[in-house]
Amino acid sequence: MFAYILRRVAFAVPTIFVIILLTFILLHAAPGGPFDSLQDIDPAVLANLRSAYHLDDPVWMQFWTYLSGLLRGDMGPSLIYRELTVNQIIVTGLPVSVTLGLSAIVIGLSVGLCCGIVAALRQNSLLDYAVMAAAMTGVAIPTFVTAPLLILVFGLTLAWLPISGWNGGQIKHLILPVTALAIPKVAVIARITRGAMLESINMDYVRTARAKGMREIKVITRHVMRPVLIPVVSYLGPAIATVMTGSVIIENIFGLPGLGRAFVEGAINRDYPVVMGIVIIYAIFIVMLNLFADILYGFLDPRVRQK
């Protein structure tokens, strides 16, 4: 098990490095620069600006400067918001996005697992059909359609919940965006769980457990559930990536000051240090969470440790 964890970690570190390198090369291949929008600028001032931001150094040297800054935890200044550093932008945005994303994943897991289990235990009942029809719809309808509809119903018509803003992360400001973000996760996890449950519930060892008089609740938790968790855990990696993508949309719809919104703004403004910083933070997050999912997977399924 220890060797398995070590192998996964050994893969994670170069992954992050290559992502940093790729984004850096890509952004430096870009035609046009961050100062293009400044009109009637004195060439001498422009030259000063460029040298202040090290834009005239050779690319490999810029990469080295950037990387060594990064290792000290410094991502450089924003090119657009002169008074802000990338670190400041990330520090303000990260808690918003992490709160959104983690709440959505936790709700997706808990509600999705419950729905899937209930549907599988009552297979072909009305309840099963209702849950699966809801899940199918939840998978197919994109976030940017459900979010405005939630706003319309609960924010405008019923006026129960605020429709935008963060307000320090108060629960009532969180409900709508997290719901919109969690719906597709609940749907997918419910479907995966139901499918895996139906498979494992008919296994011989489950029949054996029942035959020896084990209590039903214990049969389910001890024998049926364990193989069900494997496909659910392996879905966690993709789930995390899609939650981050969805978070970009959700933050834009609900006007939340998260990283996703800062990323889109940065990309439109060609604020390259901000874009790079956010990509790196996201990549680290995804690689870490995938690592966590891999390790969990290793605990659940002894076979993967051998490879």
Added chain:
Amino acid sequence: MSTDSSFVPAGRSLWRDAADRFCANRAAMVSAGIILVIVVLAFAVPIWGPHSLEEVYWDRMLIAPSLENHHWFGTDVNGRDMFARVFYGARISLTIGVLTTLVALTIGVLYGATAGYFGGRIGAVMMRLVDIIYAVPALFLIIILISVFGNNFVLVFVSIGAVEWLTMARIVRGQTLAIREKDYIEAAHALGLPHTTILARYIIPNVIGPVIVYATLLIPINILIESYLSFLGLGVQEPYTSWGRLISQGTKEIETGLWLLLIPSVFLTVTMFCFNFIGDGLRDALDPKDR
């Protein structure tokens, strides 16, 4: 008379079997029919519809859907006919969905087949690169590509295709690894055929089944990605429109003109459903496991 073809027992190819199985799948056939209708309308309505895409009716802004004036889907804030815009949007959304999938298909099949065929260290390095790019969410890479190379119709679909080939490459590599060991590949080697010929003539045609299935499932994903981009203001620009753009504009009028959000959303969602049913149908039809 011995050459009379009627005496030859009718050979049934695997493709013919697959086609029969697909036709027996009601959900997939209905879905294919719906997609066909949308495609036909997407090309017919902008040409023969009662209103044009661009025409502005100053006296009829934000009219709810009605049979009067032939504004079947109502008009938008600028007084433009939504019926024309929805199907014009369908044209762009579907075109982008198909073209991006073709780009992803080409890159993914070539890359995956090469990695699987050569295997060993080259294949391992190639797939490690795929694993690494996987760690960045696709939408982020696409937004970077669009921000770097500018924003026009061609670049939007090239960017989407250039990012969405990863899964295709993995599927093709897996298939190729299995096929590589087959006798007929060894025979091709024995004949001294060059690698490129073996890849093009023997490997790629034999991995095509799962590729078709995944491509069908990739079309709705790519339509959705284009919608995301348009929603964020990074996709197609005026005067063009797409479902994502229409939905994004509808979101702003949610209190005064709900149909502006609902109609394109329904079309987008139905299309996603249909492509998924077709993909599932194709998988059941082509998957040799169930034979």
